[in-house]
Amino acid sequence: MAAPEKLYPRTGDNQTIYLKNVISNPNIEIGDYTMYNDFVNAPAAFEKNNVLYHYPINGDHLNIGKFCSIACGAKFLFNSANHKMDSLSTYPFPLFFEEWGLDRKDVADSWDNKGDITVGNDVWIGYEAVILAGVTVGDGAIIGARAVVTKDVPPYAIVGGVPAKLIKKRFSEETIASLLEIQWWNWSKEKIAENIAAIKSGSLEHLK
Numbered sequence: 264m265a266a267p268e269k270l271y272p273r274t275g276d277n278q279t280i281y282l283k284n285v286i287s288n289p290n291i292e293i294g295d296y297t298m299y300n301d302f303v304n305a306p307a308a309f310e311k312n313n314v315l316y317h318y319p320i321n322g323d324h325l326n327i328g329k330f331c332s333i334a335c336g337a338k339f340l341f342n343s344a345n346h347k348m349d350s351l352s353t354y355p356f357p358l359f360f361e362e363w364g365l366d367r368k369d370v371a372d373s374w375d376n377k378g379d380i381t382v383g384n385d386v387w388i389g390y391e392a393v394i395l396a397g398v399t400v401g402d403g404a405i406i407g408a409r410a411v412v413t414k415d416v417p418p419y420a421i422v423g424g425v426p427a428k429l430i431k432k433r434f435s436e437e438t439i440a441s442l443l444e445i446q447w448w449n450w451s452k453e454k455i456a457e458n459i460a461a462i463k464s465g466s467l468e469h470l471k
């Protein structure tokens with residue numbers, strides 16, 4: 264599928280962008296058509312304002328699939344935020360290696376590395392939601408406004424709250440299985456365009 268090259272999907276709306284087109288960090292990957300809206304800060308500053316504590320030394324990745332909708336102020340909190348907890352102190356001594364005569368190369372010992380953040384396709388992330396390191400969000404999930412997501416979210420689940428808990432599933436297990444098999448987000452642009460009415464109306468039979 265040819266990715267859109269333009270930055271703004273909507274003429275006259277400079278608050279909504281195709282996120283992929285502003286990413287320069289090689290540890291961040293964003294799928295085609297995934298969009299971000301920000302009415303507080305410049306949406307193009309997503310890497311700086313929304314992907315936090317994400318330092319190259321950890322080698323941790325943010326992977327977001329296609330056709331996701333990311334609301335203003337959603338944040339991805341990476342591993343340098345996780346002060347080490349199996350130590351007798353959470354104070355990050357290795358970070359201040361000069362002060363304490365420690366080796367610069369051990370700086371990442373200051374924090375626990377819980378891994379990457381992976382978000383599937385067609386995920387809607389609500390206003391000011393926070394997703395923590397190590398979390399995987401399945402295809403079609405919805406993250407409620409201001410949720411703090413600490414655990415994996417199954418496909419097509421709706422979660423909310425602090426910590427985020429399952430509110431409900433969007434569809435029956437049978438329908439979810441069909442959608443995961445169909446993976447409409449991997450179709451060509453032409454095929455998606457032909458099927459928008461069916462996608463919008465929830466006509467699974469038509470998609471099959």
Ligand SMILES: CC(C)(COP(=O)(O)OP(=O)(O)OC[C@H]1O[C@@H](n2cnc3c(N)ncnc32)[C@H](O)[C@@H]1OP(=O)(O)O)[C@@H](O)C(=O)NCCC(=O)NCCS
Nearest residue numbers: 334335388389390405406407408409410421422423424430
């Ligand atoms: C999560 C969400 C999608 C659920 O919508 P819904 O299915 O219509 O939910 P309902 O209003 O029927 O609420 C269902 C339950 O979830 C709870 N709930 C809803 N949203 C919640 C949230 N963000 N955090 C915590 N709990 C939430 C409700 O209190 C209710 O609880 P109850 O069953 O104990 O009474 C919606 O509430 C939400 O947060 N949307 C995000 C909006 C947003 O941020 N948009 C940004 C612009 S794109």
